[in-house]
Amino acid sequence: EDQVTQSPEALRLQEGESSSLNCSYTVSGLRGLFWYRQDPGKGPEFLFTLYSAGEEKEKERLKATLTKKESFLHITAPKPEDSATYLCAVQVGRDDKIIFGKGTRLHILP
Amino acid sequence: ETGVTQTPRHLVMGMTNKKSLKCEQHLGHNAMYWYKQSAKKPLELMFVYNFKEQTENNSVPSRFSPECPNSSHLFLHLHTLQPEDSALYLCASSPQGSGGGNTDTQYFGPGTRLTVL
Numbered sequence: 001e002d003q004v005t006q007s008p009e010a011l012r013l014q015e016g017e018s019s020s021l022n023c024s025y026t027v028s029g030l031r032g033l034f035w036y037r038q039d040p041g042k043g044p045e046f047l048f049t050l051y052s053a054g055e056e057k058e059k060e061r062l063k064a065t066l067t068k069k070e071s072f073l074h075i076t077a078p079k080p081e082d083s084a085t086y087l088c089a090v091q092v093g094r095d096d097k098i099i100f101g102k103g104t105r106l107h108i109l110p
Numbered sequence: 111e112t113g114v115t116q117t118p119r120h121l122v123m124g125m126t127n128k129k130s131l132k133c134e135q136h137l138g139h140n141a142m143y144w145y146k147q148s149a150k151k152p153l154e155l156m157f158v159y160n161f162k163e164q165t166e167n168n169s170v171p172s173r174f175s176p177e178c179p180n181s182s183h184l185f186l187h188l189h190t191l192q193p194e195d196s197a198l199y200l201c202a203s204s205p206q207g208s209g210g211g212n213t214d215t216q217y218f219g220p221g222t223r224l225t226v227l
Contacts, residue, residue: 043200043218096214100153
């Protein structure tokens with residue numbers, strides 16, 4: 001069965017304290033992996049798409065990487081405004097099914 | 111207006127009411143989706159429309175009825191809901207839709223927070 005697991009479930013960091021969020025997947029036929037940011041009461045906001053192992057993408061303080069089993073979202077010197085839930089999703093199979101993880105709630109303390 | 115919009119943003123309804131959620135996308139996309147988001151659960155895909163045709167229905171109860179009159183508009187008609195249906199309902203759109211063999215990024219609306227009393 002295709003699965004996406006995100007860890008940790010929640011993470012509290014001090015402002016400026018770099019860390020990484022993990023998204024591990026067991027799927028057949030990965031077509032792409034997506035990262036989204038979701039603020040409370042709002043819809044997910046698209047961040048990155050990664051297509052193949054070894055690929056990396058960056059946006060401001062965020063960098064996403066992909067291996068054959070997992071993806072990391074690295075956050076460098078975070079600020080309080082980076083506090084949000086970060087969602088990982090994979091697109092798989094011939095029917096391009098999309099499966100979301102439960103997300104990681106990130107809280108950056110000033 | 112740009113992106114994906116949803117109305118209403120908040121809805122409270124009784125179990126015997128009938129209401130509808132509306133979604134509109136201004137991105138020129140060909141596929142639209144309804145998701146349910148409950149606390150501490152992954153997003154649950156409910157319905158998919160490609161070029162106005164329903165291509166997926168993930169065992170959603172019949173008290174939820176989708177309608178897609180054109181590629182820019184999507185509705186979710188609600189009737190005789192249960193309290194456990196209370197959740198954030200998200201609409202999304204994507205350029206190509208599923209089954210095309212191409213990776214297809216979804217763009218989400220702000221959601222409708224539904225409370226069933």
